[in-house]
Amino acid sequence: MSKNAKRVLVAGGCGFIGSHLVDRVLKRSDVETCVVADNLWTGLDENLAHVRDPRLHIVHCDAEAFRSDIGFDEIYHLASPASPPWYMGDPRRTISANVIGALRLLESLKPGGRIAYTSTSEVYGDPLVSPQPESYRGSVDCTGPRSSYDEGKRCTEALLFEMRRAHGLDIRVVRLFNVYGPRTRPDDGRAVSNFITQGLAGRPITIFGDGLQSRSWGYIDDIVDGLERYFWLDQIDYPGPLNIGNDREISVLEVAEYVARLTGVGKVVHMPPVPQDPTNRRPDLTLARSLMPGWECRVPYEQGVEMTLEWFRARLTAGTAVAQ
Template identity: 45%
Template sequence: MARSYDSTKRILVTGGAGFVGSHLIDYLLGQGHDVLCVDNLFTGSKRNIAHLHNHPRLEFLRHDVCFPLYVEVDEIYNMACPASPVHYQYDPVQTTKTSVHGAINMLGLAKRLKARILQASTSEVYGDPSVHPQTEDYWGNVNPIGIRSCYDEGKRCAETLFFDYHRQHGVEIKVARIFNTYGPRMHPSDGRVVSNFIVQALAGEPITIYGNGAQTRSFCYVEDLVRGLVALMESPAEVTGPVNLGNPVEFTIRQLAEQVLELTNSKSELIELPLPQDDPRQRQPNITQAKTKLGWEPKFPLAQGLPATIEYFAALMNK
């Protein structure tokens, strides 16, 4: 059974050395909790948690969630999974295993401990949406056999498992559907549009836009996302989700490229490449549920979050 000796909780974060996971750990430690960071370092990096070296309330365990884990914790944030197309398409079978076997193993742990568990799901469950903006009751438009399916369908299956463990075993679950997130500690070669554009602009290389750049995304700064994840975890038990977490302000890819060029003072030119298979044309969250049930909405506009992200990449590239 999960312990509850005092207000300090022992919290497991899988994928804790990743981009979002490491920021989540910063926040949880700042709240005074003990944190167990679990990561197999496939896409995560110890560099992301290096500033926490020797922190008395952080423990690191190198482990793959595809295998069972036997620890004692009060809460579980299941963040483990490659999240960028470059990384999840590198080993698609392993990506599906991480989503599905990882969910089974973490849900089994939560069931044994009677611990609350949060699943980091994704806006990719909506596929290339025919509904805009996307609400949580939209079932999606997903290709089950495409090159992105390992991630899209893996996350959809993980959501199924979470709700079945909730209905069948009474596990306390939270499901967050995370939309495009950016900020310091993004992997420089993860192929995501924000990191791609910044790295290319800083290096003076051509900025590669897929298609004509008219496709849209909404970009949420990582600090805002972390607040949303914690608000969902701490919400009443009946708030299971799924809950969209993202910034509803929509930009075209070309507008993002132009902002990056302006903020970096780069002379890089924009070049157009063919659009990848199953690339969504539109992506924008409806966050009504997050506002009403969690009292959450993002605070950082793109113009405020981009400079901090650029500063991080500039420092990284100058090392």
């Protein structure tokens, strides 16, 4: 075993984004062990079922309860639900997973080790500026129905940045904008996967409100390209926060209509708007482009949605789909 071999912990590694990150970690030759801690609240074991790598060890536990006899060189904290119906359903646990999760995971960090955290564009709330640069302080209602997620993420950022300032903790913090693609739960509840599962079931596509609210849809492969470049490939010495996402702004309605056409459903139905649904969301990528030259979200949404749809279709055919 090389002296430089790294021990890596991915909390939330059975999740949608977490499992893709694990795939990338396992491509590294300098990684000796990759431990995944996941309580399967929103993660799924099947997301890592394809892995045959003996370096991977999956532990089913809350991030807040994780303990280990070995220390880790790198910890990736992705343990959090990310979809409104999930986090709104258990706000206490959402805050706990993020904040107490971070505190607990830090106990397993080797001295001098690094902790990376996937924060969110939701720290900007319903933004009053567009696009949103990292310096934008956000417009979050800390008493509102999305606050367990938004404030849990903000508070965890605060914890990490303050532990960096006060104690020299080595941190990397990204703010992810909307991400979609294979391994999203069919019952995730967010727009793209909702539209696709509805379309594949031959049901009308439902959107909340007029659908004119915009999102920046980042295809998972592009997003994880950014994560691995920022987290280890490019050896970037910058603590964050760093926006990672697609800066092509698309309305929810446009995606819904596209999925309706693709699946032949043809019909889009409007539902009452969701409380405090952000009206717009678009990353300012100046910093990402400067730190990671050439990195972009290259997959156009039409192509990404089609690939995601094909993945869902194959999954349905294989009979492993979770009923929505």
